[in-house]
Amino acid sequence: MPDFTAHRHPVLAVRCPDCGRAPGNWCRRPSGHMASDFHVSRKVQADAVFIDQHGPDASIERIGDGWAVDPCGRVGIRPQQEQP
Template sequence: MSDFTAYPHPVLAVPCPDCRRRAGAWCQRPSGHKASDFHLARKAEADRAFIERHGPDASIVRTAGGWSIDPRGRVGIRPTPEPRQGNLL
């Protein structure tokens, strides 16, 4: 199970489907050099795994000590929709 708070960046919690680097290791270019960013497939896999584990409303927050999971995410700051009044036509 992926621990999104254990690494310097949450995306590192999953292995990369493109370059096959293990969890915790930075992505690698075909030349063998360190990539300047994560592969898109790894970012997508990290999103999928995070939502599967923590739910669609959770978020990850950078703290002074690293990363923290907020199960409510940004739900608490989203505006609630105004109730609709009557027919708008």
């Protein structure tokens, strides 16, 4: 089970589907040079795995030099339906 709080960035918790870099390792370009950003497919994969693990209401927040999962972090930003 990926630990989204264990790395420099939460996206590093999953393997990159494009370049195959293992969790904890930054994405690489086809030339072998380090990419300036994560591959889009890796970001999508990380989002899907995070939601599967923690649910759709969870968020991950920067705490000092690390990360923390807030199980209800997205609840306050979702649009509320008006009551009749």
